Amino acid sequence: MSIAASAAAGAVDRRTVYRRFATREALTAAVHIAKLDACEELSARARQNESVSCASTGVGPA
Numbered sequence: 435m436s437i438a439a440s441a442a443a444g445a446v447d448r449r450t451v452y453r454r455f456a457t458r459e460a461l462t463a464a465v466h467i468a469k470l471d472a473c474e475e476l477s478a479r480a481r482q483n484e485s486v487s488c489a490s491t492g493v494g495p496a
Contacts (some may be wrong), residue, residue, distance in 0.1 A: 437461065 455461040
């Protein structure tokens with residue numbers, strides 16, 4: 435993802451992105467970390483929902 439595309443996606447000016455991230459690699463790393471964090475959160479919610487569902491039906495995981 436380019437700096438310009440990242441700026442557009444975030445609805446900010448390119449200069450703002452350049453001030454926050456010194457290199458394209460730093461920006462790429464931040465994007466990947468944010469995506470991994472979102473995946474971990476989604477996975478945790480799914481596990482929690484599965485536990486609630488199993489508890490309410492009396493059926494445990496196989």
